Amino acid sequence: MFNPLSLFANGEQGIIADFSGVVTPPSDKITSQPDLSGNGNSFSQGTVVRQPYEGGVPTLLADDDLVPNPRFSADADWVKGTGWTISGGVAAKTAGVASNLSASIDVDAGSTYMVFVNMTRTAGTVSVRFSGGTNVTGASSKNASASFTEILIAVSGNNTIEIVADAAYAGTISAVSVRLVTAMAFRGARFDGFDNLLNTSNVDLSSSRKMTIAMSIWKDAQVTFTSLSEVGQYTALSTAGSVRLRFEALDARDATGAQTTTPPAVEVPTGEAGSRTHTIIAEVDYTQPSVDDQFSIRMRGVTLASSTSGSVNEAPGLTNQPVSVAATNNALLDTRIIMHKFVLIDRLLTPVEKDAIGRWVNAHGCVAAALGDSTTAFNSIPGGLPSSTWTVPAFIAGMESGGANIARAGDRISDQLADWSALTGKQALQAVFVQIGLNDINTYVGNETKTAVEIIGDLQDLIDTVNADKPVGCKTYVCQLTPCRAWLEAGASGDVYQAWLDVNEAIAGVGANPITGVDARIGSYVAALNDGSGNLNPIYDHNNDGVHPSNEGRWIIASAWRAQLVVDGLVAEGS
Incomplete structure (x- = not known):
């Protein structure tokens, strides 16, 4: 050694x-x-x-959300400062006065918590903090519509989660989640x-x-x-x-x-x-x-x-x-x-x-490529996820991607095939994650220029090309597409939802046209993100467009990816 x-x-x-x-x-x-x-x-x-601080990247979170009424389903539990209202599943603020939105929470001094916030913004800035005793504030103020994440370490006396808005802020908050971090990896000096x-x-x-x-x-x-x-x-x-x-x-x-x-x-x-x-x-x-x-x-x-x-x-x-x-x-x-x-x-x-x-x-870690679209990558959707939004690989402690994270907003399978072909440094890769196809279904099946079988064939060609180019021993993981039924069906003339079901069935390795040549198939996050009707659950929807997962949703996807890396011994479970 x-x-x-x-x-x-x-x-x-x-x-x-x-x-x-x-x-x-x-x-x-x-x-x-x-x-x-x-x-x-x-x-x-x-x-x-x-x-x-001693710190790391969270790999396990407690199931319980510590925030009462985290999705603003009622005008309750939250203390509204001047200019704040709660209605229709969001907390909204008008510009004019600096004020806070706060709720009581039960946190333990010395414990680490991951905070997820979905916000829109037309002006001003917001930040998030624990208060009561000494304030523990997130690392930066947010001045763009975003799904953002903070990691906060509670101190003695903390008993409140606050959204702190300046006088100019005008916008909405649709979700605030606080989860106890129960395990971290890639530990080090934060x-x-x-x-x-x-x-x-x-x-x-x-x-x-x-x-x-x-x-x-x-x-x-x-x-x-x-x-x-x-x-x-x-x-x-x-x-x-x-x-x-x-x-x-x-x-x-x-x-x-x-x-x-x-x-x-x-x-x-x-x-x-x-x-x-x-x-x-x-x-x-x-x-x-x-x-x-x-x-x-x-x-x-x-x-x-x-x-x-x-x-x-x-x-x-x-x-x-x-x-x-x-x-x-x-x-x-x-x-x-x-x-x-x-x-x-x-x-x-x-x-x-x-x-x-x-x-x-980089002991206990691996080098991996990520192929995908805006459900895993940075994106610039209207109302926007800015560059501060975490990609799915960002949540995977011990996995190094860098420029090998070639997932791009709006990409189809053919786009990712071209980007993969142009990628340098493939011989250093130990794993490749492929989660792509939603834009193909939306465009081609939606306007009836391709069938689901043809899209499955395009995905198989991408997998085959990855396998031909990757180094010996590198794992290929194919990942199911996230739920987004209403988004797919909007304006579509073809049966896009059935195509989504067929493609995910093929990725799972079943049905008439299973994807072959992969080391593992990943899809546990699909049920977790699904509202039960094939749609992205609103609690994991960044800006209510029905397709882009929030950071909390991306963490769920990342957890499934990382679990496979642990199974294959490419990253250590707790390091």
């Missing part, structure tokens, strides 16, 4: 930090994290408000997106002009500009040997990045920056002549086209300076991640070593 300590056999300098061995559910703050490399470069944080920071004392990297950083993280898409790690004091003025590794849009720069005297910043492409697990290996080679050549980023075993800003480092090499996780000098780049494992070493690694360290930092 690979031990990262073996990389340091010749006296190399650096750090090995394993944040994954924490309690479940999490409750404690991290004051220090030992260095396992033998160099004594422990991470620490003495300021309480800057200490990250940075809150505000001021959490861990750093070392000086790490002596002065004897080298090369460095490798390997880490596994889960990143929340609600934060666009995210600093992952800094070596040295990255400031507006040049600091020899300093570098920042961050997620950022390719065309964006922080306030210091446009200055030619700025130390380099390595930017991971936007397409990699959604809510999901990432294994990242960054290489720094200051012997190279240009700033772009001095850095490379590898994810899913593939070297990416990252971007850099700042000037070439012409110093003799790295220096004797601190290393941090999160941003030290730029509030715009504060970090909202879970850091699982972190390794820094003052040399480049061989290909074999990079493969080994990539597997170690």
